[in-house]
Amino acid sequence: MILIYLLLWGSMPHPSFTASVNVGIVNGTEARPHSRPYMVSIQKNGRHICGGFLISDQFVMTAAHCKTGGRLEVLAGVHDLTRKDKTIRISVKSYYEQADLMILELNRRVKLNVNITTIPIPSRPRSRVYTKCSVAGWGELTIYGPTGLTLQEANVTIMNARVCKAQSGNMYSASEMMCVRGYGGSCKGDSGGPLVCGNTAVGVTFFGSPYYCNDPDFFNVYTKISAFLPWIKRITRSN
Structure with missing residues (x-):
């Protein structure tokens, strides 16, 4: 196998x-900082575990196997994981899974700007x-x-x-x-x-x-x- x-x-x-x-x-x-403003860091207990991307101001797409138990959070507007200034941390309201795709519905809508947008x-x-x-x-x-x-x-x-x-x-x-x-x-x-x-x-x-x-x-x-x-x-x- x-x-x-x-x-x-x-x-x-x-x-x-x-x-x-x-x-x-x-x-x-x-990458040039914020040249991919749709990218988000999927985090558990404040630690990066997966990537993801905004497909709307309330939904993030990622992989289903990133759901390892416990609540996930999304960090948007980030380039350097050690710097949290100007980033937005949002908790996840709902999880939707199909095959190895997962859509995360955020607890609130993201305010889109030059550093945070959809793809x-x-x-x-x-x-x-x-x-x-x-x-x-x-x-x-x-x-x-x-x-x-x-x-x-x-x-x-x-x-x-x-x-x-x-x-x-x-x-x-x-x-x-x-x-x-x-x-x-x-x-x-x-x-x-x-x-x-x-x-x-x-x-x-x-x-x-x-x-x-x-x-x-x-x-x-x-x-x-x-x-x-x-x-x-x-x-x-x-x-």
């Missing part, structure tokens, strides 16, 4: 996989092979290494579904997932962050190699947002 790393901060069991959860952006560069999601299926995209997060810079206290980013390319399936076997669903490759990529602590193509979030960070962050022989896999559009619209429109 192939083992995987969910790109979450910490270790937890997952009902679908026989693996410990233990997989920042590696080989990336520091569009697809209005129809989209994820063309070999499209150039990017990822970002505050996870580890190398596996078991130091964390990225400032937001890091890297460029990646969407790969063909056949090679993704050949690599991941039955864990991979071409209808609900996509995989990417790049010189830089996701690591432990980056779960839930967006795969951004153009100005649209098309995927959510899911899992990667069991051996190395951004393993050149193992693609990083993302949940395909367009596969869940009816569910997303139902939640965000009815609340």
Whole structure:
């Protein structure tokens, strides 16, 4: 059986996989402060555990495996996790899960500004092979290494579904997932962050190699947002 790393901060069991959860952006560069104002830090007990992104002033999208028990909070308007000035910390009112997607309904609406804003999601299926995209997060810079206290980013390319399936076997669903490759990529602590193509979030960070962050022989896999559009619209429109 192939083992995987969910790109979450910490270790937890997952009902679908026989693996410990233990997989920042590696080989990336520091993002220009607040150049990705949709990014949020998902936190538990004041500690970063996952990435996420604002899809409206009241809803955040992230990965379902980031819900590890206990209440989560969202830190918006942050670039450097050690500096909390001008950031906004908001508690979560409700959790909605489907496959490995999770939508967090915030306790109050976020006041959007130049440092805190939303990112569009697809209005129809989209994820063309070999499209150039990017990822970002505050996870580890190398596996078991130091964390990225400032937001890091890297460029990646969407790969063909056949090679993704050949690599991941039955864990991979071409209808609900996509995989990417790049010189830089996701690591432990980056779960839930967006795969951004153009100005649209098309995927959510899911899992990667069991051996190395951004393993050149193992693609990083993302949940395909367009596969869940009816569910997303139902939640965000009815609340």
